[in-house]
Amino acid sequence: MANALVTVPKTARRGEIIEIKTLVAHNMETGYRRTERGVPITRDIVRTFTCTYNGVEIFSAELRPAISANPYISFFTVATESGMLAFNWLGDNGFAVSTSTYITVT
Amino acid sequence: MRRIITGAGLLLALAHAFAQDIPPGDRRSGYEQMGRETRAMQDDDSANPATFWVLEGETSWSKKTGTANRACSECHGDAAASMKGVAARHPAFDAKRGRLMNLEQRINACRVERQEAKPLAYESRELLALTAYVARQSRGMPIKIAPNPQSQPSLDAGRALYNRKIGQIDLSCAQCHDQNWGRHLAGNAIPQAHPTGYPIYRLEWQGVGSLQRRLRNCMSGLRAEAYDYGSQELVDLEYYLMWRARGMKVETPAVRP
Structure with a gap:
């Protein structure tokens, strides 16, 4: 199953502002809930998200328990050169998902 | 004579109950009552979980x-x-x-x-x-439910359940969804209950669920004992609701609050 969905334009003109949309599959268990029997459910959330563009970090976020399941993050950047956009999510219990996509800048 | 009067009274009561059906031109998908952000989630597959x-x-x-x-x-x-x-x-x-x-x-x-x-x-x-x-695969297609003599009893049973008061709260589906749609129940807009987008991603569930899960939710909200998953009663009700929404477009996978 796909764990992450990333939408980036395949091509862009140099200097163009592009939108990047990301969605990651995760329950985002807050740690504040209890089971029907009263047992606390331990926290299990995505902690950080980072995006690098040809190895340079261009965006990062810290996620918190109040963020809903399957977090959606979108942001903008300037298309400077052709290359790889890499996305990385890290979380509790060793959660780690990464994906990357190539953009051609003309 | 008494039997005739009772019969006429029953007919009148039935006519009254069904006279409340929403006219086809006034039917609205729950989509139209959602906020801008929730609609945007549904409109964009890359934002729809x-x-x-x-x-x-x-x-x-x-x-x-x-x-x-x-x-x-x-x-x-x-x-x-x-x-x-x-x-x-x-x-x-x-x-x-x-x-x-x-x-x-x-x-x-x-x-x-x-x-x-x-x-x-x-x-x-x-x-x-x-x-x-x-x-x-049916997204954008009109709902097409054409009852035949064999399925008519299910349609009738579904309609009867829809119009029957249930639970400690003693409300029928019709009282909210036919007679009070567009108004608010606590903070939430009451939709017309057209099952156009199931299974849906419901924000309240933080996940995807079936129409029967939604129906059971409503029933427990009325403090009624919900029918079991897959029970004939729920399938009949699904059938009636889909027939009621005939001609409306399938939105699956829809997002709902």
Whole structure:
């Protein structure tokens, strides 16, 4: 199953502002809930998200328990050169998902 | 004479109950009552978390399973062609089995008979994923429910349940969804209850769920004992609701608050 969905334009003109949309599959268990029997459910959330563009970090976020399941993050950047956009999510219990996509800048 | 009067009174009461049906021109999908942000989530597959379920269903579609070691795709081929319109005409009466079946039951019947696999549990992730993937192929198509003499009793039973007061709160579905749609119940807008986008990604659930899960939610909200998943009563009610929404467009996988 796909764990992450990333939408980036395949091509862009140099200097163009592009939108990047990301969605990651995760329950985002807050740690504040209890089971029907009263047992606390331990926290299990995505902690950080980072995006690098040809190895340079261009965006990062810290996620918190109040963020809903399957977090959606979108942001903008300037298309400077052709290359790889890499996305990385890290979380509790060793959660780690990464994906990357190539953009051609003309 | 007394019997005639009672009969006439009953007819009058029935006419009154059904006179409240929403005129076709006034029907609205729950989509239209949602906020801008929630609508944006549904409009963009890359922002709609239900896409994960649809993609998972796509994987299951071509995965061999069961004693027969057969995949859905081996019989049905490309779902984009073979499953187009299927969700728009379910629940449907199955002549061979002599009963009405919803989409989940149809998928499970296929699993048991053709793949010789265990049926998937109602509301399990795998069944929701397959249902979402199959129903996704009907997106944009009008709901097409045409009752026949065999399915008419189910339609009538569904309509009766829809109009029957239930639970400690003592309300019928019609009292909210026909007579008070557009108003608010606590902070929430009351929709007309057209099941156009199931399975849906519901923000309250933080996940995907079936129409029967939604119906059971409403029933427990009325402090009534909810019918079991897959029960005839719920399938009849699904059938009536889909008939009531006939002609409206399938939105699967929809997002709802």
